[in-house]
Amino acid sequence: MRYLEITIPEGRRRAVLDVLDEASVDYVMSDETSGEKYSDVVRFPLPNRAVEPVLDDLAQVDIEDARVVVINAETVISEEFDAVRDRYSGGGAKGERTSRQVLRTKADEFTPAFPIYIVMLLISAVVATAGLLGDSPAVVVGSMVIAPLLGPALAASIGIVTGDDDLRREGFIYQFIGVAVVIAASVGLGLLARLAGFEPGGVDIVVVAELEERVSPNLLSILVALGAGIAGILSLTRGFSEAIVGVMIAAALIPPSAAVGITAAWGMDGAALGAFTLVVVNLLSINVAALGTLWVAGYRPQGMFDVSPTRRSTLTYATIFGVGLLVLAAPLASITLLDFQTTQMEASAEEGVESVLAAPEYDGIELDEIEVVLDDDYPVRSVDRIVITVTGREPGPNPPLADDLYRALADRIGEPLRVEVEYVVSEERGQQPDEQRVVPTVPES
Structure with a gap:
């Protein structure tokens, strides 16, 4: 459940209270004394399912200048609150559903500051490269745990369906730069390993089992990325463990990116192309799965401190992701058939x-x-x-x-x-x- 505090602009008090009364919300009111353009502060608890519709109703009364704070609430003991919860559960399950407004905030929180993001990815690239060269599954898994990819991987899709251009742009930039950093770092480490005479399993570096499966991927690889995208959105919207889902997303991106760098360092252009194809396919799969899950779950902007509906832009991005995925899936289908x-x-x-x-x-x-x-x-x-x-x-x-x-x-x-x-x-x-x-x-x- 959530606890909301709304600072009401002057002249909009009655409009706000009418909305809360219509929703049978039990609230408390106090004067706003900062001397700014606000007149009152209203506070009230809401079940998770009620946050989004109540905020959408408030959007219709023109309070764009209001300040809204949403925080977690542990327990509410109130008959009025129970009535509101029953009303918004629709007589069915009372499960969790994060509002669009909170969802955007959570996506931003899981995206670290850019310098920290780059440092963590460099560390992850070092660990992944060492794990692939040493054919160590445990070390490769460790590189997935380090990579902070949950926020960037989902921010773009959340920004698209909620109309937040800044969040969408930040999500795409973080994803592209993140993959580029891992590939570049792996190329450097691979060159050092090659100059040092480190060639596991003989001359052919690709005989390493952890590496071989990522330079010649099949269609089953797409399922991992699709599952990661769906699970990532569900973790944010339904309160599941974000850390575990973050590892799953990293599993689809970090080892294949490191494989691109290693094979490129060894001069194996075909193998590097195969690993890079897997990276791009996984990126597209994560984004299209996240976008589709959000749309099916009903996260569509309707106006509250948001923007107008974004059906066209959502369908446009979904089409781009889908067509790109189908084109790149063709060579994966050939490998699967083989x-x-x-x-x-x-x-x-x-x-x-x-x-x-x-x-x-x-x-x-x-x-x-x-x-x-x-x-x-x-x-x-x-x-x-x-x-x-x-x-x-x-x-x-x-x-x-x-x-x-x-x-x-x-x-x-x-x-x-x-x-x-x-x-x-x-x-x-x-x-x-x-x-x-x-x-x-x-x-x-």
Whole structure:
């Protein structure tokens, strides 16, 4: 619930009291003694659901010069207050709903001062870059906790639907600068790591698991950002934990931005493009989800200390966000389709290998692993080869086995293939380890 204090301009006392009486609000009145252009001060409690409609009704009586203060109230013991609460609950749930006026204030509060914002993002970029290079999920999560992205990520959408141009502009500026700062910092840290000879997993930096999933994203990545935008608005409007939702928003922006910087530092333009596409898609997803959630929840300006309705501007921004998201989702759809094809290819290959190894001449040879290897053409990759690892006790290589495996896979998959067969000689327990690895390669047909 809220406690409101309104300083009434001279000549508007009766108009204000008529509105409060119509709403059955229990108020107290006192004189305003500052000697300015105000005559009275009225104070009264309101349930959360009543704040917005009461302020909208007050807007109709032309008190634009009034000063309004809204604060939290712990408890109100009053029969009149209970009647007002029942009235504005509509006979249904009495759940929380933050008014537009309070919502704008909360969005501004969650947006830190610009110098603090930049410093916190730099720290977050350092931690995220270290986590990605070190392939440490825990450190990457830590970078999300640090990033102060909740306010900026939601301020733009709140500014759009409430007609607050300053809030909208500040939200967009903070988002763009925030992403740019993280990318720039990660590029610098990546260059230092590369000059120092730090290349996890070998020459290809993208083999790091925490990095690989962000340079070749699929459509499922959009769901994270959409969920973050919806949850962010609900956290502000319904009183949920803002800190947890802030981590979710940071998860959609900080690691992919750091991945852009790292891959750019390593000169992997395709991988950097893939990660940057993910960053832009996530930004659009968060904004369109927040905008849609606000509009569906009914946060539309109607005049109180606000501006005229902003339906046109809201639809314009929603269209821009939506079209941009659809355009950038196309390469993500291709990657998603490739993931499904890869899974089906592995299943078909396993079926073909098992059918070959079931033959009597290959008794004692067992399938160890099947891997569909993709090329390095990020972000939209394609199948490079299929690697089949089998184990047996007889020394290799076994050319007939490789030929039979290739024909079995070609029949089931139905496309030109490059197949590599790794034949691993296993030893009986207790013997000296003398493993042989033979890699016959069947040329691409």
